[in-house]
Amino acid sequence: MRPTYSIMSGHIAPARSYVLIFALLMVFTAITVAVAFTNLGAFNFPVAISIAIVKATLVILFFMHVKYSSHLTKLIIGSGVFFLLVMFSLTMTDYLSRGWQTRRATEASGIRHQGSGLSQGSGGGHR
């Protein structure tokens, strides 16, 4: 008698689709290295991060099968990424804006600010 249990309904992708994703990841790796040796001024960092995000998204969607996962799983992953961005953005609003406060106070009082190293802001850092 054949058992009547239901089978796992995992998505089975063709092997060549995985090879295609791998090839895409290699192309993006080559691009990110090439871009690193090209001076794009302030854009080097955002471009490198964007390429890394695209690569990570390819791995998550296809290698990790999230494209075919349940809505609940997608929600959990999305919430994880969301709170990571909350941590980055709230922390950076603090650190990136410290210089502004110092500059305004310096201009208003006409004396050089003697504060802690933390308040030197984003310019060149402390030396």
Place this chain on the structure above:
Amino acid sequence: MSNGIAARADLHEHVHHPALQHQFSSMEQQQETATLGMWVFLVTEIMFFGGLFMAYLVYRVWYPEAWAEGSVELDVVLGGLNTVVLIGSSLTMALAVRSAQVGAPRATVGWLGITMALGATFLVVKGFEYAHKFQAHHVPGPDFVFEGPHAKQVEIFLSLYFAMTGLHALHMVIGIGLLSVITWMAHRRRFTPEWYSPVEMSGLYWHFVDIVWIFLFPLLYLVDRAHHFV
């Protein structure tokens, strides 16, 4: 545990798969629960590494020159090679999961073996990089020596380099340990197209570690390289 389930199975009206635990109503639900649980764990891992990325970001904004000076000390060729090796291991891991899905245990064992070999290759290359750092006295601590105007700040960069790549390498070691158990299970024909959750879950872990490196490579090896040579 499986004996208990097997004994209990005949009490039910229909036969269950031996791998179906009694708290789940179907294999499908059991699989979805495993996937969800694994992702909850991976979300904690995202926050775990996230703290280090946060520290990286703050210090990078403070010391951009030191970040450029420290970054050019790292070997782009070895870092790039490791990126190719690790993404390649993600491909073979995905193919191992696929082999388990279609019920090809030999192929599963083979792909898992290649995945572990690529993981070990990554660690060996990393080992050479670390050894070179020790020889050059570029390891943060009392023996740290760095020629340049921002030596102290470069030391912070290298501290983060060792913390982030070290934690990542630790995850690789754990991953290889995990995969060796899964390979043994696959060799013993423990997986079927109906039940291969351990392969799939260790695959999720392996891909996650790959993703961490996808961010570490540009942030550590490639940062501000173009500006440094202007």
